Amino acid sequence: MHDDFPVTPIDLNADLGEGFGAWRLGDDDALLDVVTSANVACGFHAGDPSTMHRVCRAATAKGVAVGAQVGYRDLAGFGRRRIDYEFGELRDDVLYQIGALEAFCRAAGDRVRYVKPHGALYNTAAVDERQAEAVVAAVLAYDRALPLLCQPGSVLFATAEAAGLTAVGEGFADRGYLPDGRLVPRSRPDALVHDPATVVTRVTRMAADGEVVAADGTVVACPVRSICLHGDTPGAVELARAVRAGLVAASIPIQAF
Template identity: 70%
Template sequence: MSSIDLNADLGEGFGRWTLGDDEALLDIVTSANVACGFHAGDPSTMHRIGVAAVQRGVAIGAQVGYRDLAGFGRRRIDYDLDELRDDILYQIGALEAFCRVAGGQVDYVKPHGALYNTAAVDEGQAAAVVAAIRAYDPALSVLCQPGSVLARLAAVAGLTVVGEGFADRAYQADGTLMPRSADGALIHDADQVVARAVRMAVAGEVESADGELITCDVQSICVHGDTPGAVDLAARVRAGLAEAGRTVGPFVSWR
């Protein structure tokens, strides 16, 4: 594929607290995963990001998470699965309201944090995510790790699955992300991050933390917006992808 999407998690402040430079990142990325108020974000932030994304032609995704503001959605919660489904529906609907006001729409769904990691391996929570998306709008894409349980169940349900790679996160040999608590889980060297992004986009592979070569068939690459120097790093990744011959644009435009 000659095209590649570049996404980032945005709108992850809350009230008076801000996290990352959303506006600057929106000038670089092509898809914005917007926090919907459960792990981070609030109505005014969703409104602001929706307007800014629409103005720039950036695709908008609902970044749905556990109801865990204190833990930033990075602590696993063993939900009642119907409750988890409804919490995800609630978040998609909340963001959709602000997107409509801005003249746009929610284009896709991406789980956040612990929900992302859990749905990658847990049939029950993955099924709850799929059920919420199908109930709300089966035309929405699902942005997730290729080869994950969520990717498989979403495809079986007839949803469009978009494989995602992480340029600034270390992988384990089984293709899952290394836990953030582990040494080396986050990659800070900009040259290394750019090289990994290009390798994913061009060769469809990534090297695990222990040197294993992992197939990584991705259509979108994530650069985290809350890391130090995120704006410069995202710009360098985008430039690197372009230099490698990839057209950088929102994956929703390819459908």
Template identity: 70%
Template sequence: MSSVDLNADLGEGFGRWTLGDDDALLGIVTSANVACGFHAGDPSTMYRTCGAAVERSVAIGAQVGYRDLAGFGRRRIDYDLGELRDDLLYQIGALEAFCRVAGGRVGYVKPHGALYNTAAVEEGQAGAIVAAVRAYDAALPVLCQPGSVLARVAIEAGVTVVGEGFADRGYRADGTLMPRSLPGAVLHDPDEVVARAVRMAVEQVVETADGELVPTPVASICVHGDTPGAVGLASRVRAELAGTGLTVESFSRP
């Protein structure tokens, strides 16, 4: 692999409430997963975030999630699958409007939170995500965990999959993310986070909570924007990735 993408979840404020330093992170990451108003975000936040991303030539992805502002999209919802597809399609279209006003475009789709975790193991909700992408633009890539159910369903439907690894999250032996309720689910040691990101990008493996190494064929590394010290951490991760000889660039045209 000659290049790697660095992404972060951005635009996750709502009204007067802000989360993370989007402006600073947009100077570091190469792809921005922008909240579309269901788990976080609002029209004004989407407008500002898309405009700032386009100014910095950062690719924009639709970070779609459950209709769950109160729970930040981290609570599983058992949707009617047709309704879930339509909710996701609505979110992609809303973000596209703000991208176009800013002179950009939606370049990919990434599910958020509980939807991400559910679609990684459940075919129904994975299928709803893929159906929404195909209905909107079948050429849009889906950013998700490699080897997940969502990855398989997308590939079978002819949708491009971009494998994603998480620098600041714990992994289980089956390659899935540890639930945030468990100790060790979120990594806080900057050195450990940086080392994990580099290992995933270079060796395409990740160390699980049990100390095992599992394959992670990733093309994009995520650093969460709401992690304490996220800006400094993302800056270190980018520098270390570049130091390996990899080109740090988006997989999607801005």
């Protein structure tokens, strides 16, 4: 880490509210004690009205920023299957989800603070101009002041900035990276990094130096302001706590972007 200039604060985010009906996924309440931003599922890939209401209320009570985690209309596939949308349909699906979450944020005494695509939409919009444009069009139509959380160097990041939106670079604590900066596909055995000490080292390096070591050993630029902590993997809460403790030990400030 560098000591000759102020360290930029880092945000910790996690996907929350991803249960549906009687099913719960992850420990939302425990993660809300660790993260500074909550990506709340808006009912298309996961989540439902009661879950959205509960998580928004809990996040607001703990001072955690709430973002709209928008995804494909694909509950059965958990939003992890690519869908080829018409531009207007995808724009409107994203716009609908932001508005739905806003209702529960307002009921909790807050508002939606940012937007983050989920799963296959996140990965597709990172490389597909048309889907990136649809996501950006939805945010512009709703509130051009809303930041868009996405991968630095992606098509979505560039499209958002070109449209005048604030694009916030995001890194992934426990996901493998390819040499071009994209994430290792989940179908590969090295898609996830499981060793807690390795994860903490990677996160600290991303936060302090804006770089990450890819799966092939090369060092990749990764300028981020937010780190995603997965909430649906085994030991997720313990790993999230370890990451936060590692950042504190490295004297890196933690706060919502």
